[in-house]
Amino acid sequence: MKRTLAVWFQNRFSAIPRITGLFSGRGFVLESICIGSETEDGLTRLTLTTRGDDSLIERIVKQLHRLIDVIQVVDLTGAPSVERELALIKVQSPNRTQREIVQLAEVFRGRIVDMGARSVTVEVTGRSDKIDAAIDRFKPFGVIEVSRTGTAALKRDEACEKAGRAVVVGMV
Amino acid sequence: MNVKATPKAAAVSAAAAKSGAEILIQSLIDEGTDTIFGYPGGVLLGIYDVLYRTPELKHILVRHEQGAAHAADGYARVTGKPGVVLVTSGPGATNTVTGIATAYMDSVPLVVLTGQVSSTAIGQDAFQEADIVGITRPITKHSYLIRDVEKIQETIAEAFHIAATGRPGPVLIDLPVDVMRATGSYKPESCVSLPGYQPRDTGNPPQIEKAARLLSTAERPVIYAGGGVITAEASTELTLLARTLNAPVATTLLGLGAFPETDPLSLGMLGMHGQWTANTAVAECDVLLAVGARFDDRVTGRLDRFATKARVIHIDMDPASISKVITAHVPIVGHARPILSALLETVTPLNTSAWLSQIAAWKKEHPAITQPTDKRLSAPDVLRQVADIMGHDTIVATDVGQNQMFAAQYWGFTRPRTLLSSGGLGTMGYGLPAAIGAAIGRPDCPVVCITGDGGFQMNIQELATAVHYGLPVLIVLLNNGYLGMVRQWQDLFFDKRYAHTDLDPGNPDFIRLAESFGAWAKRVTMADQVRPVIEAALEVVDCPRVIEFVVSREENVMPMVPAGAATTDMLESELIKGVRS
Numbered sequence A: 001m002k003r004t005l006a007v008w009f010q011n012r013f014s015a016i017p018r019i020t021g022l023f024s025g026r027g028f029v030l031e032s033i034c035i036g037s038e039t040e041d042g043l044t045r046l047t048l049t050t051r052g053d054d055s056l057i058e059r060i061v062k063q064l065h066r067l068i069d070v071i072q073v074v075d076l077t078g079a080p081s082v083e084r085e086l087a088l089i090k091v092q093s094p095n096r097t098q099r100e101i102v103q104l105a106e107v108f109r110g111r112i113v114d115m116g117a118r119s120v121t122v123e124v125t126g127r128s129d130k131i132d133a134a135i136d137r138f139k140p141f142g143v144i145e146v147s148r149t150g151t152a153a154l155k156r157d158e159a160c161e162k163a164g165r166a167v168v169v170g171m172v
Numbered sequence B: 001m002n003v004k005a006t007p008k009a010a011a012v013s014a015a016a017a018k019s020g021a022e023i024l025i026q027s028l029i030d031e032g033t034d035t036i037f038g039y040p041g042g043v044l045l046g047i048y049d050v051l052y053r054t055p056e057l058k059h060i061l062v063r064h065e066q067g068a069a070h071a072a073d074g075y076a077r078v079t080g081k082p083g084v085v086l087v088t089s090g091p092g093a094t095n096t097v098t099g100i101a102t103a104y105m106d107s108v109p110l111v112v113l114t115g116q117v118s119s120t121a122i123g124q125d126a127f128q129e130a131d132i133v134g135i136t137r138p139i140t141k142h143s144y145l146i147r148d149v150e151k152i153q154e155t156i157a158e159a160f161h162i163a164a165t166g167r168p169g170p171v172l173i174d175l176p177v178d179v180m181r182a183t184g185s186y187k188p189e190s191c192v193s194l195p196g197y198q199p200r201d202t203g204n205p206p207q208i209e210k211a212a213r214l215l216s217t218a219e220r221p222v223i224y225a226g227g228g229v230i231t232a233e234a235s236t237e238l239t240l241l242a243r244t245l246n247a248p249v250a251t252t253l254l255g256l257g258a259f260p261e262t263d264p265l266s267l268g269m270l271g272m273h274g275q276w277t278a279n280t281a282v283a284e285c286d287v288l289l290a291v292g293a294r295f296d297d298r299v300t301g302r303l304d305r306f307a308t309k310a311r312v313i314h315i316d317m318d319p320a321s322i323s324k325v326i327t328a329h330v331p332i333v334g335h336a337r338p339i340l341s342a343l344l345e346t347v348t349p350l351n352t353s354a355w356l357s358q359i360a361a362w363k364k365e366h367p368a369i370t371q372p373t374d375k376r377l378s379a380p381d382v383l384r385q386v387a388d389i390m391g392h393d394t395i396v397a398t399d400v401g402q403n404q405m406f407a408a409q410y411w412g413f414t415r416p417r418t419l420l421s422s423g424g425l426g427t428m429g430y431g432l433p434a435a436i437g438a439a440i441g442r443p444d445c446p447v448v449c450i451t452g453d454g455g456f457q458m459n460i461q462e463l464a465t466a467v468h469y470g471l472p473v474l475i476v477l478l479n480n481g482y483l484g485m486v487r488q489w490q491d492l493f494f495d496k497r498y499a500h501t502d503l504d505p506g507n508p509d510f511i512r513l514a515e516s517f518g519a520w521a522k523r524v525t526m527a528d529q530v531r532p533v534i535e536a537a538l539e540v541v542d543c544p545r546v547i548e549f550v551v552s553r554e555e556n557v558m559p560m561v562p563a564g565a566a567t568t569d570m571l572e573s574e575l576i577k578g579v580r581s
């Protein structure tokens, strides 16, 4: 099952490779990772998606907590949350297909951010499955290149304490 | 926030200007460092120059950086204080990797200081540059690269704090040479502020009550104690709790000494080469109290057959160790000592006499016995005699293999911090340097190194260190001419196809070799010589002593749980039939 974790950490020396190294070193899946820049309170937020059942996710969360620079880990899976990913999709576009591509972009509420002689670049945001679908639909035109950010996620308001699986280890 | 002001530091006037190297050494002293295990090199010359002027800080010059890491590890295991290692950049740093991994696996506090090329040259493949932080990232609890001379003091304070608290472990600090040369200010006090690192000490009271209630229902309790009990200095509490509950105690390899093996409640070690009774008692128990142990695969064997009848209480400092392998019915995160104390206040004595007499019967029927395959000495016999002569305050450092398992089975440990062994990583070559570290950390205790002819050769250069500092370590070399433990597996599981495990053709004359280092050395081949030679060795007090016991070539360590088998499916010596009939 796909899981989304939010990790707050102090972005000190070597903190990011320590987090990602934990996934490769312990055989956990790291599907996507999205790291912001440091905020005023000195913390950096990282959102990652992985796969696993409850017990595996518990292990991942506990291992993340062992890292000295990690302050908090929250499992957003199942909690009412907003998840977004941004993708830039460069599609082959001779003149005759341009209109169709623009229309298709509209279906996905995408924006045209670049238009050249041979290609059009579309910006799409949404949940990962929507992005997957968009890329699929552009494929027949010829997708030249895709750049995806990975998932960024936030809990919805008022859901915070109640429904969220805020896993704060050390409380057992 | 944890503000520490040491008397020494306070004496220095506020913010004195010093070089980075001076601040480093002063900060180490402030943290209570009395000994550094090190080896110099180009980028360390400035630091060594400060050491030259700081005779109160002892420096042990090892002969290989792996030796420095293991010696610091041995020092840490016997004293409970972090061991400090100082090595040069590049090859000096990479030579410590096995030692760091060994300490990491066994939760031993180390502070490893590695020299580094100038911060301006990092990343340019400079001479003797290695990304040691990257190389050791998965085997350190934390690591630092100091780029600012003003950060040295707080980094050292943090490193010691992280290494020694919570679940201890190695912390590495990379020290670029230009930062050591730079001038900075030394402040009379330093503080540690780590919002992401708040190890929990006392356990959660409702969980402790739950554990006490579960224990009160037990008819067949077993306590399974690991190295965490020793780290937490909780042996006394463990012993009292076991006696109150009338619960037998099995320990892991690293837990040996946490509970006196002379106590009738002791089951000895459990696991792959554990006692038959210890493994069987765990399989049959109804409540298993695991303390400071992590259900290692060498302990559990086949998981779906491990302690299947038991409700499990698991006390551990590291939340990540709980329910990692075996689901705990009652998890308790925290230090073993306050938790065991709290349990002691809550539990009521149990009547387990039926259980204990069952255990006594098993012990009688299933002792650990072995079978020499020739007329040479039997390693267990030798070790029993050494243990008998040396006494209970002796510190034993083992190597890895048969010698290690024989030591675990036959020594009879009664006190915490008296066994040093590489349990998690299983590092051959650990024994001798660890014994050196122990002899330096506890000069008041006799120190024995139990080793094999393979492992001894892996760090034999450290004999020079022991000679250099006049350390009277007693080295018990059990020479079977084989990589014994590997040969045992080939014997049992590969039809005696001894592929590349015979060392005999190339083995040196260990006596002449040891003597050439300046050690005292004797070979023993006859049973009646064992005791007199050990006694003669003990007369020598100012240098290492090597006794080579020429032991049976193919004596196997028994009992044994084959890899992947259930712990109740143990192989035992053929001779066991004689015991039972």
Ligand SMILES: Cc1ncc(C[n+]2csc(CCOP(=O)(O)OP(=O)(O)O)c2C)c(N)n1
Pocket: B399, B400, B401, B402, B403, B404, B426, B427, B428, B429, B451, B452, B453, B454, B455, B456, B478, B480, B482, B483, B484, B485, B486
């Ligand atoms: C550094 C290292 N290399 C290889 C091994 C694998 N290994 C485990 S036990 C063993 C044999 C040890 O032989 P020896 O030191 O003679 O001790 P014995 O088993 O004969 O007592 C080997 C090779 C290891 N544990 N460590």
